[in-house]
Amino acid sequence: MMSTQSVVDPACEVRARRQVPYFRHGIGEEEIRAVCETLRSDWLTSGPRVKQFETDFSAFVEAPFAIAVTSGTAALRLAMEALGIGPGDEVLVPTMTFASAIAVVLHLGARPVFVDCTPDTLTMDPVDLQHKITANSRVVVPMHYAGHPCDLDAVHEIATAHHLRVVEDAAHAVTAAYKGKPIGSTSETSCFSFYANKTMTTGEGGMITTLNPDLAARMRLMTYHGINRNLLTSTGLKRWWRYEVVAPGFKDNLTDILAAIGVEQLKKAHAFRNARQRCADLYREALDRVPGVRLPVSLPMVRHAWHMHVIQLQPDELAISRDEFSLRLEEESVANSVHYLPLHLHKYYQEAFNCQPTDCPVATAAYDRILSLPIFPGLEEDDVAYVAEQVRKLCLRYRR
Numbered sequence: 001m002m003s004t005q006s007v008v009d010p011a012c013e014v015r016a017r018r019q020v021p022y023f024r025h026g027i028g029e030e031e032i033r034a035v036c037e038t039l040r041s042d043w044l045t046s047g048p049r050v051k052q053f054e055t056d057f058s059a060f061v062e063a064p065f066a067i068a069v070t071s072g073t074a075a076l077r078l079a080m081e082a083l084g085i086g087p088g089d090e091v092l093v094p095t096m097t098f099a100s101a102i103a104v105v106l107h108l109g110a111r112p113v114f115v116d117c118t119p120d121t122l123t124m125d126p127v128d129l130q131h132k133i134t135a136n137s138r139v140v141v142p143m144h145y146a147g148h149p150c151d152l153d154a155v156h157e158i159a160t161a162h163h164l165r166v167v168e169d170a171a172h173a174v175t176a177a178y179k180g181k182p183i184g185s186t187s188e189t190s191c192f193s194f195y196a197n198k199t200m201t202t203g204e205g206g207m208i209t210t211l212n213p214d215l216a217a218r219m220r221l222m223t224y225h226g227i228n229r230n231l232l233t234s235t236g237l238k239r240w241w242r243y244e245v246v247a248p249g250f251k252d253n254l255t256d257i258l259a260a261i262g263v264e265q266l267k268k269a270h271a272f273r274n275a276r277q278r279c280a281d282l283y284r285e286a287l288d289r290v291p292g293v294r295l296p297v298s299l300p301m302v303r304h305a306w307h308m309h310v311i312q313l314q315p316d317e318l319a320i321s322r323d324e325f326s327l328r329l330e331e332e333s334v335a336n337s338v339h340y341l342p343l344h345l346h347k348y349y350q351e352a353f354n355c356q357p358t359d360c361p362v363a364t365a366a367y368d369r370i371l372s373l374p375i376f377p378g379l380e381e382d383d384v385a386y387v388a389e390q391v392r393k394l395c396l397r398y399r400r
Contacts (some may be wrong), residue, residue: 061184072193123150147305287387
């Protein structure tokens, strides 16, 4: 176990000359080979590799239906459109998340309602969710922040009691599980992202899983212009060129090129998660007793995907702001980030919906404390040790 009280290892001082990146993707020769094979094939857009990716992902998360799409944002839009969300409807979204979910709500003409987070996992707070429901509420979008599943039992109980539909934002949660069940297998609809820095990637891309065959059919239809090709010609023959637009759809279908990457990445997904878990364990060993730092939690009923490793600095114990702490780490060649500025604190949403910091006080307070440290499968143990040592040094230097 790495001691938090050890003298700085000279090797760590040497390492300071080399940047520890915040993230590096895990693309290997298997993915490169699969893409090259696709480029040499007869299919570049949606074809056999997309079908294989959907089949494999469906089995991976134990969901009956999976639809591959261009992004996690597209997945959320398709899911909410299939549920008929539009003007006059309210959608309950977590404030501690990226802007994609709320943008989708606005594009459909609905109104977002911001829900606060819990202080430990930073996932949607069921108590605040209950308080924010109105007669116009239609959908709740729980998000598995940083890869830690939210309290799905509580969310489903509240949703059932108030006749709400559940669309999980699972962008961080490939390989995560709640009470032994994979994320993507328990809610009516779940939306995943395969953006470059996610727990598995296709560069850009996403996936929708659903338990509802009618929603699956609608979402699949809408991924490609709302076109129905299951039609006969006037002579009673079925021809590939005969189609009809039955709804004003989108252009959200994934390509075979990206699906080829996804098929190979999915084979490695659990190994990636185990490597991330190892990084999280090393951080905990090194920083567990360091004053001024609260480490991320992993509650007993979940399997954490560890998309991000978010620490919370304790301002009552440290005479340094989060922003200054971040800058000091960068000066020591440690890349870091902040996830996220809560949605209700963004200028546009404050002006459009008269949001106040007090609307979601836990998220407001957390924003000034959170800092994301490097975590990815290829992060070496000595990199983790170096990052932890720099965090420890700063905490001791600025301890009140």
